[in-house]
Amino acid sequence: MKILDKYIIKSYLITFTSVFVILFFIFVLQGIWLFISELAGKDLDFFTVVKFLSFYAPTIVPMVLPLSVLLAGIMTFGSFAENYEFAAMKSSGISLQRAMKMLSLTILVLSFVSFFFANNVIPQAQYRFLNLRKNIIQQKPAMAITEGQFNSIGNFNIKVDKKTGDNGQFLEGVIMHLNKPNTGQGANTVIKAKNGILRSEDDSNYLQLELLDGNYYENVTPKDFNERKKEPFAKSSFRRYTINIDLSKLNDMSSNDGDITSEKMLSINELIFTVDSLQLNYNNDVVSYVDNLSQRNESIINTSRTQSDTLITNAETPDILSLYKASEQSKILDITKNNLTSTQFSIENGKVDLEYKKKNINSHWIVFHEKFVIAYSCLLMFFIGAPLGAIIRKGGIGLPIVFAVIIFIAFHFMNMFGRKLAEQDALPAVLGAWMSSLVLTPLAIILTYRATNDIGVMINFDWLIDPIKNIISRLTKTNNNVN
Template sequence: MKNIINSVQIDLFKKHIGPFLFCFLTLMFLLLMQFLILHIDKLIGKDIPLSVIIELIFTNLAYMVVLAAPMAVLVATLMAFGKFSELNELTAIRASGIHPLKVITPVMFASLVVCAVLVWFSNDVLPEANHKSRSLFIDIRLQKPGFDLKPNEFYDGIDGYTFLVDEVDNETDSLYGITLFQEPSRTVDRAVIKAKKGLLKAESNELLTLYLVDGNMQKFPSSGGLSRVTIEKNQFDKHRITFDLADLAFEKSDPNRRNRSDRTMNIQSMLVIVDSLKQEIVQQYEKAANNTYTIPNIKYDYEYDEKYILPDTTKQEELLTTGLIVADQLKNKEAQKELFNKTTSDLNNYKATLENSASNILFRTKSINRYLVEIHKKFSIPFACVVFILLGAPIGIMTRKGNFGIAAIISAVILTFYWLSLIQGEKLADRLFVTPFWGMWTFDIVFSSIGILLLIKLSTEVSFSRLFRRS
């Protein structure tokens, strides 16, 4: 009996390995193609070194691994258990007196191993990869386009100059019908340079020389603040201008000099920040509690101030009847209005202080939730490997189909619900509608429960509908 169980377990485990590797590599390829399609416009036309593009792709493979592994587990589980049921192996082991749950044990253990590896990967590898990728994206976004002249189009990629040419010969680097607008600087005056022909020659990786033939130049020298404009015109047979292309060269910055976000930090670092934010919230509450508003005391403020003492000769009809003890004991309307204005100003200041404290507390609370969401995500997404075994095994058995098409369709439906719940849960947690725990773990808990109920039904032939009808 034990040999039969081991044989079935090994056979079922082997049925998982092939589909898992195939689905994992396929999903990685699809995610990589999606990444390239989304960002190809940021990479082309900027003379970015190939090594930098490869590094950018390599660093972005990290998040693809975290997403692709659980999805591959689901597809492989549906295919393996679908084939297991299609070949009537489940009926055979039941007839042999073997409990169906025993055959799932090796697969479940393997999913726990994958889950543990993904948790480590998400905490130690993924943040660093995200940080380097983010730094490279910033460097690429700041990179200027390369020197690329096109006929009848203005080009201003080089600081201080704007080019306009009628014709470009890419084979000889010759230009025809050249108009060059030179901006003023500390070393040169504003000028408009025209030439019938020109030749581009690269002196080095950072220097480019333009040789002009048969042209003219109009200079506009600085007039030193005078109202009149001076124009200098001259003709030339040959003229040379050298451009510094150092600004166009890609420069890779040090990622360690950039600030880290929640997705570029590990769990330990985020917990430290969460703890400091909680302490700041406590300080804000203490500050708000200590900053209380004190109502003016007539005995203290007005009893010994002749300006506010109410003489017996004051006519009562000249005063405002407020029903307030302090205000009704003042001697005239001006004093009453002054008191009202001062009290209103004090209350407005007190209100502003409380609103500022409430705003600070709300900001820090949202920040705490954002970090806690990322912490829970590092566990909930890897744990989906276990969830998809619990859910995929009974669904695969019930479909009795082990082909890729059926598994892909069912996986697409389940994964759509999974990613929608994950995205919406993150948004609701960030907006404080739900806790980070429920935002990240709702799908895992619900679908694990469904999977466990289906496994119980398949292994014991219990009908839950009968149980509910009896009750």
């Protein structure tokens, strides 16, 4: 390796390391903010908090790494161009393409390291992170609940006025809301109790909540729409009521919890095996739903056809309903209405179930492709940042940060947009996961071509600037005339 290559690689790596450490620290602080409700006011020792953050930290590397590569490329090559170091290289017969050669190989090695990290380190970190959260709650079950505010655990929202006891296991003033999923009706059940006791075992995935002296309220939704206007409800009281809360529900993370899901705890081989199993179950469910619906409708049709054939004798074009008595006609209409309602209900439930399973399959495929996207994004951001820095000829932390933030926001937005579309089955998973990379790859090619051929950006903003200058000059002349 020549002295020039060592100098370029050293300059880039120093800048990259500095940027990566700063951005990593910023995103870790963001993680603390995301999980502040689980860390603050729960008497956790310093070592547990450090473990909590160390297991969370690897999950933010896929976001920090591409941004660091991009910003370091703009700053390093912008500094070279600003200090006329590229001019000195070109005067010695060294082109920009030759200057980037060894550094490009270094970024290629970084891409392979990032792929290994995404496939091996991050899944283990996810697994340990979620288990640490569960172990904390098992050792001190009251940590799952904070005084004076609603705490979401699975389908329950729990609020307590006060906690007492060595581990805060004795509760006072308990209010619970039970949200039924896929109903869109919010909290259908409300439970209030004067006191409560939390219990758990180390080898159990359930948190037991025993409520004392309380009331149970539940909204009732009749099938008849007219009856719903009366807003019926059920109410009961109890002396002792025990509820088992599944701690695995804590692992059902939403975007507010840092976007941590079970499929991200799997490596590539495990993802392939899991997707095959999920796809097989999905196909079997589709066949089962269709067969059940066909058999059900076929039995109804055959029954109606048999009854009709016994009544139709000499009529050529009979009205089948008129062949029955008036009392039987109303029964037939009611039966038909109930059958249609039941069939529609079965279809809707089956559709919701299949959509959820399809979304789960798509999520696994997205995670599978994202492991490769992380590696490719390092190369992509380098071939955007390095040529862009050479073109704008600005180093430091001013203009390079502006360009880096704009490009990375576009990259991240397209990544999230493609992921959502792929999860909803609006796009194939491979297109959703690779959308941002496919869109920005032409930009990397254009910038690299222009930088290596000394073309520059060549963007003319006169069509926008000239009208503004004319308006300002007119306003200035008007003010001078008035004065």
